[in-house]
Amino acid sequence: MACIVMKFGGTSVGNCELIKNVARHVKTEIDQGNKVVVVVSAMSGITDSLIDYCKQISPMPDICEYDAVIATGEQVTAGLLAIALQELNIPTRSWAGWQIPIKTDGIHGKARVESIITTELEQLMAIGYVSVVAGFQGISSDNRVTTLGRGGSDTSALAIAVAIKADRCDIYTDVDGIYTADPRIVFRARKLNKITYEEMLELASLGAKVLQTRSIEIAMKYLVRVQVLSSFVDSVGTLICNEDEIVEKELVSGVTYNRDEAKITLIGVADCPGVAASIFGPLNDANINVDMIVQNVSDDNIHADVTFTVSKSDLDFAIKVLNKKQKDLNYERLLSDSNVSKISIIGSGMRSHSGVALKMFKTLAEKSINIQVISTSEIKVSVLISEEYTELAIRALHSAYGLDI
Amino acid sequence: MACIVMKFGGTSVGNCELIKNVARHVKTEIDQGNKVVVVVSAMSGITDSLIDYCKQISPMPDICEYDAVIATGEQVTAGLLAIALQELNIPTRSWAGWQIPIKTDGIHGKARVESIITTELEQLMAIGYVSVVAGFQGISSDNRVTTLGRGGSDTSALAIAVAIKADRCDIYTDVDGIYTADPRIVFRARKLNKITYEEMLELASLGAKVLQTRSIEIAMKYLVRVQVLSSFVDSVGTLICNEDEIVEKELVSGVTYNRDEAKITLIGVADCPGVAASIFGPLNDANINVDMIVQNVSDDNIHADVTFTVSKSDLDFAIKVLNKKQKDLNYERLLSDSNVSKISIIGSGMRSHSGVALKMFKTLAEKSINIQVISTSEIKVSVLISEEYTELAIRALHSAYGLDI
DSSP: OOEEEEEEOGGGGSSHHHHHHHHHHHHHHHHTTOEEEEEEOOOTTHHHHHHHHHHHHOSSOOHHHHHHHHTHHHHHHHHHHHHHHHHTTOOEEEEOTTTTTEEEOSOTTSOOEEEEOOHHHHHHHHTTOEEEEEOSEEEOTTSOEEEOOTTHHHHHHHHHHHHTTOSEEEEEESSSSOBSSOTTTOTTOOBOSEEEHHHHHHHHHTTOOSSOHHHHHHHHHHTOOEEEEESSSOSOOEEEEOGGGOSSOOSOOEEEEEOOEEEEEEEEEEOSTTHHHHHHHHHHHTTOOEEEEEEEEOTTSSEEEEEEEEEGGGHHHHHHHHHHTHHHHOOSEEEEEOOEEEEEEEOGGGGGOSSHHHHHHHHHHHTTOOOOEEEEETTEEEEEEEGGGHHHHHHHHHHHTTOOO | OOEEEEEEOGGGGSSHHHHHHHHHHHHHHHHTTOEEEEEEOOOTTHHHHHHHHHHHHOSSOOHHHHHHHHTHHHHHHHHHHHHHHHHTTOOEEEEOTTTTTEEEOSOTTSOOEEEEOOHHHHHHHHTTOEEEEEOSEEEOTTSOEEEOOTTHHHHHHHHHHHHTTOSEEEEEESSSSOBSSOTTTOTTOOBOSEEEHHHHHHHHHTTOOSSOHHHHHHHHHHTOOEEEEESSSOSOOEEEEOGGGOSSOOSOOEEEEEOOEEEEEEEEEEOSTTHHHHHHHHHHHTTOOEEEEEEEEOTTSSEEEEEEEEEGGGHHHHHHHHHHTHHHHOOSEEEEEOOEEEEEEEOGGGGGOSSHHHHHHHHHHHTTOOOOEEEEETTEEEEEEEGGGHHHHHHHHHHHTTOOO
């Protein structure tokens, strides 16, 4: 008998038939003698239309009220799934975030879970009840509804799994696991049976939208085994776990891409201490996230070129901010390019093997793909290339690292 | 400076533009120096579609979960109206029922308000804040969301008006007041400036859907002045108040009708003590509401005919229940007729004037309309007639009592 948190995303509960389908998944676990807590997202499309209502009324809606409005979507799903479970004669009840309560800080729109009172959840679990919890939400110390940010139901699920010491957290979604690459691009991509927390964290930060980054951090910190699987097809998913659970480590586990970034280059910036801070300070103040950064010294040794990437949606705003600061920054020219793509290889095996990055550069060179920016971490190498080479680069790398089926 | 509760129904908050319109109504009161608490319904159509979801999943959804699902509609409107008020620079916040809290009993689906903790509402009101309260809902002693039944937002509004000792409760709806008759039938109907609680209570029980019956009972008990007015047109509404506020009392204030009833006659029931109880007991056990009742003695003095009305939607079920009990009741035949209409005249002036009912019977006789059943109360006379005469009867009575414009 295991204690399992099952989390179902928006597409898995997209309509009443699908909610009944989810109830059957829960019943399967119960019939196997497991104890279950379920966490649900809003039905797909609901959160977006609630956001749209808010935006129709104000371009900048008050974030407390925004949270109060959009958190209702998950409450609806929780109630409906409870009804569906009762139809299958499973004793159950739904919980809104405030009822448990899931206590968060007061940062509306992206609150962090501080504590979860699990007394009632555990009492119900002990007598065979399935609790259905509305994901994505909590309650602040002044009794207002908070939300945990996009994909926050993953975080709800992991936080509850930690709080009730669950044996596993199953994340049901519309894909059946984590792949070595996007199967729509790489036809020979294959599903990974296991992946480490660190790799998954890199994947999520690189734009894979299967799991919210914060939820993986929680899983990693508390060593919760997470399984990503589909609510539509019956197959084994991908287990996210600690490195020592994975016997045969791949050198590289996956190749990913992100087309959502744009490149900015400042030509002829004064090459002196503090210049980086003077560039990135104003961008930070404007809430613009900067990702890859490189700095080249110019020929004259007095000036430098600084290149970095921001999200495409921030590009125009970033240029505006930098233009305003031209006098202080004293750069010659600003160049921007949004036709770029970031390609990354990820693998915890990199730590103990050299030459992994070199193989990436060679493979891209063989295909005549120019690398514009490079950034690396312990288990990841990312390069910025011209967008038109995206698919070519991914397929070449996928083959080069022996990932093809 | 007055303290006012403003309540806006579903059609008044039917979309984002209308919610902005409601915000302007609130601003008008604020600009006049009044203190305001707002109560809102769900956007029109929302509650029905939430109910539909529940019914798609189960024909008999658990009523606790049903409440948890459908109460979200009002929470959405409350948040959206708060955003709209902030756009007009009015300091505000929204409240779900559980946040205030509005404490109710545990009868889900039609809970009764037990108490309202107004400390925070009053503190905010004192510093000029407008509180926007989600109507229709409360919280039971075991922390679950309850709803107050169809039209329950009216009851929320009145209960809050009592709790904060408001000077007036304004009910904004899609009609601009209470009329002497349905203006779609009687073109010469006119809007009443004032109406007594008792009259309004009869009107509501007789099927006028402007206000939930329970809300009027609260208003009457605590003498809260209630104004019914339109959120779409700028005009004076109808004030519901105590009899002594109305100087010129009408003999009859209005003529109403209800086509939702059906008639059942049991022929040849044994005419002995306890027979009425033996008929209406089983109907009551089956949750079928019986309205008008008459009993005629038959020629033989041993048997009686009993006629009564039930709501049309209950007719088939009522017949089934009575057929099952035929042996015990020992009636000869059961007749039913759903082509009937109940016509009522209402007026608190009736108390002190005789001949009001007689005029009704005469007027109908003049038009050759046969009266099938009669029932009366202190301030009301109702008759059951053949449905096809509905409009004719209403117009004739409206003229006869001098109500035409």
